């Protein structure tokens with residue numbers, strides 16, 4: 198019995214690690230770069246050996262987990278690894294094991310009330326803008342790391358983290374890609390500070406002594422700021438900049454802005470990274486892109502916002518809409534179905550730039566990276582005969598700057614990877630794959646309301662063909678930045694059903 202429990206715990210922990218699964222934008226069927234690897238068993242030496250967690254007992258070094266019980270010796274090893282892993286899991290927090298429905302509901306409620314409490318004292322707080330800020334800080338934290346520019350970040354890093362890369366070798370890090378960010382905890386109870394804890398799934402390439410290595414990492418970031426602050430407007434949250442003058446972040450070690458000369462104290466004007474812990478580091482194995490695992494969460498019950506009905510009412514009132522159906526039918530047809538089919542069509546043909554204007558910057562960048570890997574190998578992830586079976590509304594969120602609608606989409610297709618000669622190297626052309634995903638669409642609260650037919654082939658601002666969006670999501674005809682959701686809905690996030698927590 199104990200053995201069965203151990204195996205179950207192991208399986209659950211493996212499942213919990215699969216949220217980065219790639220193939221299909223936002224992750225599909227394989228487990229590229231994630232957690233435990235049963236194929237190679239090769240794990241990197243920790244590139245940041247000096248990194249330690251900020252609370253004891255949460256550090257996972259990414260120790261090899263060999264799950265191929267071939268022969269007695271390996272079988273024995275397997276049992277030993279299980280025991281070690283079980284001991285570790287006991288030390289880890291609940292969220293790292295696949296969450297149960299109850300855990301998810303409790304977590305969802307905690308985050309929701311945390312966000313509400315933040316918005317009460319700071320009506321400018323926007324979850325989407327906050328994640329934009331974290332995204333910029335994360336990218337620069339790594340891309341600057343050992344370079345002199347790292348000091349530019351001084352107001353946004355604790356004194357300890359400012360020294361973080363001092364012992365590091367002179368490496369260069371680029372291709373920093375964030376695949377997912379999850380809220381873990383929001384704490385507004387402190388007397389002086391409020392804090393937000395996030396879990397970030399990312400990968401990056403580290404260049405050192407002529408060798409390039411790609412890592413997949415899961416990190417916990419704890420950010421804090423002085424209690425009672427009012428968030429900056431959207432322009433100061435979507436790029437790292439001086440909270441006084443808005444110029445790009447160029448700070449001295451003591452936080453003096455190189456443009457306006459103001460000194461920015463840590464956490465006094467903007468969020469500051471207080472602590473971080475690396476939960477897991479693994480080598481990214483490109484070949485795992487074609488490792489097709491079973492879909493994990495298609496049969497799970499849909500996780501809906503607890504006060505969804507009230508949120509729908511609020512949405513109708515805000516937009517002065519007569520009834521929900523009128524909005525919903527158009528949203529399903531013009532946005533959800535149209536975006537879903539268009540985005541997957543262009544994913545399949547590796548023509549990602551054609552959907553640039555439909556995607557948030559983060560989603561575009563992350564999936565560009567994966568598509569570039571396919572292109573390097575001359576592979577295609579084909580999704581033939583893709584059909585949507587059902588669309589369910591699960592969540593509506595609104596803040597001063599953004600509104601977001603999350604839906605669960607059930608679909609099916611023939612999902613396979615084609616090699617350079619057109620041969621199938623993963624998945625199947627004959628076995629229909631059914632799956633579901635949670636898609637979150639966002640737009641600015643003051644976005645222009647569309648009347649008449651909605652064309653995904655046009656710039657939503659000027660109506661010119663959407664063929665010159667560039668990498669930044671700016672229309673080449675009118676110059677408007679489309680990917681912020683200023684003019685129409687953009688797809689902000691794709692979550693797999695087995696990791697969505699509400």
Ligand SMILES: [Zn+2]
Nearest residue numbers: 439442454457
């Ligand atoms: Zn300044």
Ligand SMILES: [Zn+2]
Nearest residue numbers: 656659672675
């Ligand atoms: Zn335009």
